[in-house]
Amino acid sequence: QVxxxxxxxxxxxxxxxLRLSCAASGFSFSQFGMHWVRQAPGKGLEWVAFIWKDGSxxxxxxxxxxxxxxxxDNSKDTLYLQMNNLRADDTAVYYCAKDMWxxxxxxxxxxxxxxxxxxxx
Amino acid sequence: xxxxxxSPSSLSASVGDTVTITCRASQDVRNDLGWYQxxxxxxxxxxxxxxxxxxxxxxxxxxxRGSGTDFTLTISSLQPEDFATYYCLQDFNFPRTFxxxxxxx
Numbered sequence: 001q002v003x004x005x006x007x008x009x010x011x012x013x014x015x016x017x018l019r020l021s022c023a024a025s026g027f028s029f030s031q032f033g034m035h036w037v038r039q040a041p042g043k044g045l046e047w048v049a050f051i052w053k054d055g056s057x058x059x060x061x062x063x064x065x066x067x068x069x070x071x072x073d074n075s076k077d078t079l080y081l082q083m084n085n086l087r088a089d090d091t092a093v094y095y096c097a098k099d100m101w102x103x104x105x106x107x108x109x110x111x112x113x114x115x116x117x118x119x120x121x
Numbered sequence: 122x123x124x125x126x127x128s129p130s131s132l133s134a135s136v137g138d139t140v141t142i143t144c145r146a147s148q149d150v151r152n153d154l155g156w157y158q159x160x161x162x163x164x165x166x167x168x169x170x171x172x173x174x175x176x177x178x179x180x181x182x183x184x185x186r187g188s189g190t191d192f193t194l195t196i197s198s199l200q201p202e203d204f205a206t207y208y209c210l211q212d213f214n215f216p217r218t219f220x221x222x223x224x225x226x
Binding site for chain 1 (some may be wrong): 122153155157159163164165166167170176196206212215216217218219220221222
């Protein structure tokens with residue numbers, strides 16, 4: 001079955017950097033686009049970024065453009081989110097999620113359990 | 122960005138009831154809309170995609186309707202495991218945008 005396992009979260013000071021990873025298994029990772037979504041404590045879901053299956057293109061939430069970079073290594077079945085210049089309002093649980101379609105970008109059908117990022121001095 | 126407005130933000134119901142949650146898009150999203158269920162401490166789970174198509178293993182008491190800007194999620198004959206928070210999500214374009222959530226309690 002589809003399994004997504006995030007790692008790399010932790011506590012970081014404002015202005016700092018963190019790289020999240022998401023190890024995928026149970027499906028052909030290289031055939032699907034992938035997303036990152038976050039959820040601040042006690043708040044709703046916020047989509048963050050998407051990368052096409054071959055890594056050829058990315059999409060971002062406006063508030064993270066220029067600070068966050070989504071990437072993937074299809075040889076390792078792993079998705080990444082490089083987060084730079086972190087701010088307090090980036091504090092959230094970060095989920096990776098698989099896109100449900102191979103040829104187009106659609107909804108997110110399977111999610112990992114998330115990793116908590118806390119930005120605090 | 123397309124704004125997704127859900128209502129109500131919370132909903133009180135009992136086992137056996139039928140409830141309906143509404144999601145309104147700020148512009149036409151055709152039928153490019155899905156619904157998710159999230160329980161405390163868990164990741165969201167996809168219930169419905171393309172407005173009304175049930176995802177794998179989702180019980181038939183869940184149903185979706187709508188098109189364009191107005192969508193609904195109906196849960197018939199509520200079960201104890203259905204008490205959770207529900208979100209709509211548009212996949213018409215980027216950035217993807219979620220509704221603010223409806224807590225069913």
